[in-house]
Amino acid sequence: MSGELNTVPKGVAGPSTWLDDRLGGANFLKRNLRKIFPDHWSFLLGEIALYSFVILLLTGTFLTLWFNPSMTEVVYNGPYAPLKGVMMSEAYASALEISFEVRGGLLMRQMHHWAALLFVAGMTVHMLRVFFTGAYRKPREINWLIGVLLLSLALVEGLTGYSLPDDLLSGAGLRITEGVAISLPLVGTYITFFLFGGEYPGTDIIPRFYSLHILLIPGILLALISAHMVLMWVQKHTQMPGKSRTNTNVVGAPFYPAFMAKAGAYFLFTLGVIAGLATVAQINPIWLFGPYTPADISAGSQPDWYMGFLEGSLRIMPPWEWNLFGTAHAGTLPLSVIIPALVPLGIVMTGLALYPFLEQWVTGDRREHHVADRPRNNPHRTSIGMSGITFYGLLWLLGANDEIAANFHISLNWTTYIGRVLIFVGPALAYLITYRVCLGLQRSDAAVISHGVESGVIKRLPHGEFIEVHTPPADDIEAHMRGKQPVLMHPVREDAAGIPPKGMRGPLGKLRARMSRAYGGEKIPLDEGHGHGEDEHAAIGSGGDDDRSLTH
Amino acid sequence: MTDNEHEIEQPDERVPKRVIGTPAPGTPMLGQAEAAEAAGQDVPGVTLQDEAKARKAEKIVALCFTITFLAAIAFIISYVVFQVGTPDSTGVSNLALGGSLTVAVLGLAIGIVVWVRMIMPKYSLIQERHEMASDEPDREVVADTFVQGANESGFVKRKLLRRTLLLAAAPLGLVPLVLLRDLDNSNMPGAKFNKLLRHTVWGEKTKEGKPLRLVVEGTGQPIRAADFNSPGGILSVVPEGYEHDLNALAKATLILIKFRPEEIKGGVNQNWIHDGIVAYSKICTHVGCPAALYEQNTHHILCPCHQSTFDAADGAKVIFGPAARPLPQLPITVDDQGYLIAKGDFDVPVGPSYWERGDAEAEARMKGGQA
Numbered sequence: 072m073s074g075e076l077n078t079v080p081k082g083v084a085g086p087s088t089w090l091d092d093r094l095g096g097a098n099f100l101k102r103n104l105r106k107i108f109p110d111h112w113s114f115l116l117g118e119i120a121l122y123s124f125v126i127l128l129l130t131g132t133f134l135t136l137w138f139n140p141s142m143t144e145v146v147y148n149g150p151y152a153p154l155k156g157v158m159m160s161e162a163y164a165s166a167l168e169i170s171f172e173v174r175g176g177l178l179m180r181q182m183h184h185w186a187a188l189l190f191v192a193g194m195t196v197h198m199l200r201v202f203f204t205g206a207y208r209k210p211r212e213i214n215w216l217i218g219v220l221l222l223s224l225a226l227v228e229g230l231t232g233y234s235l236p237d238d239l240l241s242g243a244g245l246r247i248t249e250g251v252a253i254s255l256p257l258v259g260t261y262i263t264f265f266l267f268g269g270e271y272p273g274t275d276i277i278p279r280f281y282s283l284h285i286l287l288i289p290g291i292l293l294a295l296i297s298a299h300m301v302l303m304w305v306q307k308h309t310q311m312p313g314k315s316r317t318n319t320n321v322v323g324a325p326f327y328p329a330f331m332a333k334a335g336a337y338f339l340f341t342l343g344v345i346a347g348l349a350t351v352a353q354i355n356p357i358w359l360f361g362p363y364t365p366a367d368i369s370a371g372s373q374p375d376w377y378m379g380f381l382e383g384s385l386r387i388m389p390p391w392e393w394n395l396f397g398t399a400h401a402g403t404l405p406l407s408v409i410i411p412a413l414v415p416l417g418i419v420m421t422g423l424a425l426y427p428f429l430e431q432w433v434t435g436d437r438r439e440h441h442v443a444d445r446p447r448n449n450p451h452r453t454s455i456g457m458s459g460i461t462f463y464g465l466l467w468l469l470g471a472n473d474e475i476a477a478n479f480h481i482s483l484n485w486t487t488y489i490g491r492v493l494i495f496v497g498p499a500l501a502y503l504i505t506y507r508v509c510l511g512l513q514r515s516d517a518a519v520i521s522h523g524v525e526s527g528v529i530k531r532l533p534h535g536e537f538i539e540v541h542t543p544p545a546d547d548i549e550a551h552m553r554g555k556q557p558v559l560m561h562p563v564r565e566d567a568a569g570i571p572p573k574g575m576r577g578p579l580g581k582l583r584a585r586m587s588r589a590y591g592g593e594k595i596p597l598d599e600g601h602g603h604g605e606d607e608h609a610a611i612g613s614g615g616d617d618d619r620s621l622t623h
Numbered sequence: 624m625t626d627n628e629h630e631i632e633q634p635d636e637r638v639p640k641r642v643i644g645t646p647a648p649g650t651p652m653l654g655q656a657e658a659a660e661a662a663g664q665d666v667p668g669v670t671l672q673d674e675a676k677a678r679k680a681e682k683i684v685a686l687c688f689t690i691t692f693l694a695a696i697a698f699i700i701s702y703v704v705f706q707v708g709t710p711d712s713t714g715v716s717n718l719a720l721g722g723s724l725t726v727a728v729l730g731l732a733i734g735i736v737v738w739v740r741m742i743m744p745k746y747s748l749i750q751e752r753h754e755m756a757s758d759e760p761d762r763e764v765v766a767d768t769f770v771q772g773a774n775e776s777g778f779v780k781r782k783l784l785r786r787t788l789l790l791a792a793a794p795l796g797l798v799p800l801v802l803l804r805d806l807d808n809s810n811m812p813g814a815k816f817n818k819l820l821r822h823t824v825w826g827e828k829t830k831e832g833k834p835l836r837l838v839v840e841g842t843g844q845p846i847r848a849a850d851f852n853s854p855g856g857i858l859s860v861v862p863e864g865y866e867h868d869l870n871a872l873a874k875a876t877l878i879l880i881k882f883r884p885e886e887i888k889g890g891v892n893q894n895w896i897h898d899g900i901v902a903y904s905k906i907c908t909h910v911g912c913p914a915a916l917y918e919q920n921t922h923h924i925l926c927p928c929h930q931s932t933f934d935a936a937d938g939a940k941v942i943f944g945p946a947a948r949p950l951p952q953l954p955i956t957v958d959d960q961g962y963l964i965a966k967g968d969f970d971v972p973v974g975p976s977y978w979e980r981g982d983a984e985a986e987a988r989m990k991g992g993q994a
Contacts, residue, residue: 174707177713250909263977269870370927
């Protein structure tokens, strides 16, 4: 025994041959066992969502073994003393049973809830990574759309799950859902009556949400996640720019054994963190809220974090309501519900779904992209993304304006007034600031390329001036910076006769041409680092150049 | 035993003949580039770890895996030892089970990461990418096949077939939608939905034909007007006989506030109050949360969901927040025994607005009432 294998051991070879005789898998494995996966910390974000989903399926299945999705009223007779003798739904009673009478039940319930929060959080940051690095570009638009769909479905999945325990807090969420549904023009009352099986709350909504939550939506999620994975596998992962990395290769570690082991470990880390949170951080203590009744509510009711932005937009909306036909029994438009419930969600989700195609329309870029952009190198995209984050983030914060008011001793009304202004000003400011920061970072890259990095060596020149010697950047850093490519532009220049090119005519064409000029092109060329700050860099630059030739 | 196998290895044999995890040279399982890698001692893109370091790492990994082993056993023991039932015992069980599970899982995770980073080689392998688009000849073959198949099927040539197929598909697509019609569980015509929303149980009578009494939520006690005599006091009130009917409560829950006569402003309908006691719907006119918070000094009713604020002394008109309409006032009086009763139903629909609601307040005013 040398400690190394020379042939495939019999225990592996036997079953493998048996399987290959029937499936012919060697052809696939030959090409894929050593498939290369590029490495970057930000590529791990989506995996958090993936593994959280697996944990959700496992813990959720455990919960279904005891949970009873029924709204039949029963008298509680379990071990939790404060609720003894209280009327409650069977759903709430069985959620209490899971919490107090099943060993590990509370742990699984809390893990399920934490995993749900992490699932949506993982998807969100993963999506931001993909957006800011332009990884949604051709050929990955389909996968991007699947991602947007996944995120939307995850919100519905979260909402339906949140409503199941039928405690006072979950009921408040349900009531708001009903209030929003019934506000919709023309179809509102119909949708509500069909959804709730009659008037709110009825006795149907929890069994219905239950079948949506444990069967229909997870089934669709599972199918879409599988498609997401298959497409990622077939199209190969994007890579960050770097040494020997090009648009036609992938540099990284092989699936077997390195990536496989890393992915396994990462699943375990996600599981460990969720289990740890469920151990030490209490979440959704339903027994404290009591059973749901439409007559009561607790102050400081907060939804799960991913619903916070909708809550915030409902809170800052002014009280607008139109009665289009006066006293006639039709035509009431509760804008103070419809607008905040639909518009921000619509802007965010539609904007996300359309962005790859709008960008293509503006830049005319039909090339395949496999090298990710550094966010600074496409400043308009990054600014739009930051505007979106600011818009979403402000709404999210305002969803907790009562907590903000209470904890920071600000008038509650003022948090709302300020919010109404900030929601328009904030994204615009974020755009301007981000754009400037991106250009600044591009300049600093250009400075590193043309002048090198500070070496920490101070040199005195013959005429007495002190300078710091600059050395060229390390290979990998330079390669990373040189991965920058100008954003493509339409050929917008008019020809000799003053006629703009095809597709750039008419009002829409002109808009497209203007946007293309603004969006595209090279803002700060890498090798012209002298362009900005000529004076401050001149002495250091020349000194550095001199020294470079001396030391080499 | 595996520990010893590495101990007896020659220290100078740091570079093995082949890279760990790659099959022997020449096996058809390998791509060409990697066959070259595997053949050479100095494989580009695969940097082996220093054996001394790897040996040290192996010990760390072994420690991690042992911790996992112990923690998993601790989990099983905790399951048997710690019983649940009370909040306290459940807390202990949760801590023991969750703690041991966390340690077990993290031990395994950290062990594998150390294994990958310190024992497996460092990789910087390169694989070629190809355009996603298929080759032009392949596309042409597919296009030809499509055309051929379409023609063979007769779908293009036979108009009658094509059109009747479309005709057949149209109503079939509606079947799933039609099947959902009975979701409302009551077999009532759709036009009736919004009519239901206009009424609450306050318009009904008891079995004896008397108007419903106002009873305190939770205890079910009827309220004698004379007993509710502390100005500034507030009560959450439900209709007699419907204390546990959630559908009724979702529309009929009230807040009852007692005012001094001089505090009451013009917005309150004076005919609908009794001895300074005013009853408003508790269901917020924004999206239907119970507007449960009351500030005595300012007479403000606040909905905790979205902070719509109503002035209770002035007909619960909106003074802040997204709600667009005042909380409807319920006409109340007392019966011959001095208990508060409802004079009738609300004259406008309570709760959130909906398309068929119309300007119910104006409608009520036209009918002569004061909304």
